[in-house]
Amino acid sequence: MNKIDDISGTEYKYVGTRPVRPDGVDKVTGKAQFGADLYAPGMLFAKILRSPHAHARILSVNTDKAEALDGVKAVLTYADLELGDGGHDLEDDMNHVLENVMARGKALYDGHAVAAVAANSASIAKRALKLIDVEYEVLPHVTDIEKAIAPDAPIIHEDMYTQDMDPKPEKPSNVARRMEIGHGDIEAGFEKADFIFERRFRTEAAHQGYIEPHACLANYRSDGHAEIWCCTQGHFMVRSACAALLGMDLSKLRVTASEIGGGFGGKTTVFIEPVALALSRKCGRPVKLVMDRDEVFRASGPTPSSVIDVKIGANKEGVITAGFAELWFQGGAFPGSVIDLGAMCSFACYNLENVKAIGWDVVVNRPKSAAYRAPGAPMAAFAVESALDDLADRIGIDPIDFRLKNAAEEGTIASFGPKFRRIGLKETLEAAKASDHYNSQLGPNQGRGVASGFWFNFGGTTSASIKIELDGTAVVTVGTPDIGGSRASMCQMAAETLGIPYEDVRCIVADTSSLPYSATTEGSRTTHSSGMATVYAAQNAIGVMCSRAAMIWGIPEDAVDWKDGHARPSGANAGDFEPMSLAEIAKKAHETGGPIAGHCEFEAGKVGQSFGTHIADAEIDPETGFTKIVRYTVIQDAGRAIHPSYVEGQYQGGAVQGIGWALNEEYIYGEDGRLQNAGFLDYRMPVCSDVPMIETEIVEVPNTGHPFGVRGVGETPIAPPLGAIGNALSHAIGRRMDTIPMSPPRVLEAVNGG
């Protein structure tokens, strides 16, 4: 049955429906090939030696004994990797990527790679690691933000002076950079406030927790060409980084993205791929390298931990008069935490006359942080949404009404600068207010919290092609790995555009040699950007098919229209010929000029920002401090849900990850600077029995910049949970919770008045 768009009245046949996912059968039958699933003849197994120290000078690395071990084919140290030209398309500083992939001079965190071995078996490689003699000079370390910015902190990079300071600092520090956004006069705004909330909030680092560890197979051939198979969110990114670190031409390196067992932002950079490739180059054999879970925790990138001071003022009428936040994010041992995004997201939900956010990028002796769903937004939202909740209580206004009164809408000057175009925050708040959940009763020891959240959504360089087969089916090729169901969405958009059944379209993710450049799957950009590219490629193919029909009919090309999967003569020729189906045109392709295809390579813009509002009910056990989330609802503007089941899945996944982060997940460092809980037994992620069924409501305020109105949905659902659950717990306990995770000991302390 066709679906009628409620807003535009457009009738869609496939967009907005819920077809069976194309990758489902392979995944549930174990046939899908993930990063570690590929084998090659003569393949070696690699292992990485990691620093046991949080901060240490590497005085020497002696690999003689390891190299002499039977079965060892190559040993790698920093000397084998050197930054050449390239990598300019990547967001990371390549010098930092290089140093993170293999320590140079200093080990900067527990788990920092120091050397690597490729051998006939994994056990031989492990034994060889023990034969590598590394001489360290252990240095004082710091893993905590507040200690790292103290005047007596051990300095991690002697040459790092805080950037964007006036005057420029005279001494090095662990603060890489300062940034500030905002407008208006916050002091004047606070003068007008009847109520002011001011408090410090803290959040610990959380790992993305993808179920599949980083894994790759690299094969450097004797002719200087190479291939990498790996699980990644961006195989073009992997190609650029590896080519830069190994001094290769881009065209000589072909990277294929495997199926991926989760990424959530954590697979938007390289950790092991350059190591495997360099080992393969050294010994001339294919090399497989797979991280174990301990390595994933210790040496891949979690989200930053944060310290946030927030101050918000409001008048008796419930209007926010000023908002101020100062945020410190640690990005691990290298500059580049997502402080800009955190500061920009802080107040993005609200229409504020006076607003300022100051961000500080801090380095500590921890692994280099990586993106994690809406990077920076959840921590900022925790502080700001907690403040709003407290103010609503004191003003005596419903927390949703308070947000509605101050909500950003079309034309609002965002705290980070530009005016918003059409956005759907108010619609999510109104839906929350009207929901069954919000109007239900709470039980004993339960509290309810509400919070809103924001994400920009990205566009970026994108390519897609589509080929029409002789039998009238079509294959779409994209360059963005499918981490959230994008292949099904591409098929739906292609089917809708071409006018053929969903089942007749297949979508594959092509390797880097088979399709022009595509940026990484990140920032909620894929259904938007690759979706646009797919639609434009399909339109391109339709143009070819119209010209073939014109040729067959002997009429001008511009006298042919395309509708419902058929070429139709139009204008003066209308009705002269029977419409010709896509299958009929495809069948004659070889007689009318050759294969039929369409393609699109472009810079996807016109993104539509996304907002969501969450409602959380939490129940505490006052004797143990245990918290159970008893009900949870996600309401978010998707623009247009191409495949509503996938959209709901994104909402639910973001909420569950947020629940874990809010209640249990944290990086725990010992006095020695070593990570104490590098495994799922001690790093407590929620499982199904820990969470209720997450209720969802899709709001659709279409993004007019996308052919079908898509905004992108993957990031925003993790922005509100910390705030929503913090507010729920604060109401259940009767005290404001200000530290994430709100684990049982912290809840118990709050219950007991601590």
Next chain:
Amino acid sequence: MVKVHLWSSARSVLDGAESLELEAKNARELLQRLGAEYPALQPQIEKGVAVSIDGIIHNNPSFQPIDDDSEIFLLPRMAGG
């Protein structure tokens, strides 16, 4: 002439002014002129900036057209997710 707004910490090069005016027909030209006229901004531009044109944020600013009455904001470049 187009009016260009900078994010707060980039405004130090303008002695605190919130915006400046210059001639530019597209985002690339805008960044080239900004870098030339305000050399203190050049390192930030080289590091990466986003340009918002009438509310649409371009993380890879290039030849996106700019009208004289366009609302232009320079923002830190965004990444991740």
